[in-house]
Amino acid sequence: MKLAPLVVLSLSTLLFACSNESNVNTETTMQVVELQDLQKEWQLVSIDNSDITVPSSLSVDDQTKANGNLACNNFFGNLELQENKLRIDKMGSTRKMCEPEVNSVEMTVSSTLSTWSDVKIIDQTLTLTGEKHTLVYSIK
Known part of the structure; x- marks a missing residue:
């Protein structure tokens, strides 16, 4: 029972880290218009x-x-x-x-x-x- 909050916190951190990384990649690959x-x-x-x-x-x-x-x-x-x-x-x-x-x-x-x-x-x-x-x- 005491591990449940730790598991939830770990999963939340992992999901948050993944979602931020994809936003950074999208912004850095913006096409330069010529x-x-x-x-x-x-x-x-x-x-x-x-x-x-x-x-x-x-x-x-x-x-x-x-x-x-x-x-x-x-x-x-x-x-x-x-x-x-x-x-x-x-x-x-x-x-x-x-x-x-x-x-x-x-x-x-x-x-x-x-x-x-x-x-x-x-x-x-x-x-x-x-x-x-x-x-x-x-x-x-």
Whole structure:
């Protein structure tokens, strides 16, 4: 009977040690995103875990030029990539008037792309996590 608490404590320690080790391995093997990983045509599929029905796209060429469609207006700019952070500098766009729902998507995409966002690519999914929003793209 006196051994039961010792056995429980030993098993708890063992389980805790194993779970922490797997988290450390996951963090240290994080993929570094390179320019060539981004040089594709991407289609926006969700904003903040909500699927979108408004077409929005992002294309990156081999000269660090980015362009696409925000939702209503086309955009262009210079892609900057530093330590798994991405932004489109000197972003310009057309200025068409948009429906309110489309305009909301457009403003979210524009603000996220034009400020530094964490970038990761898993399989064929590009995720940009900005200060306020998360954009998820898939390869077109």
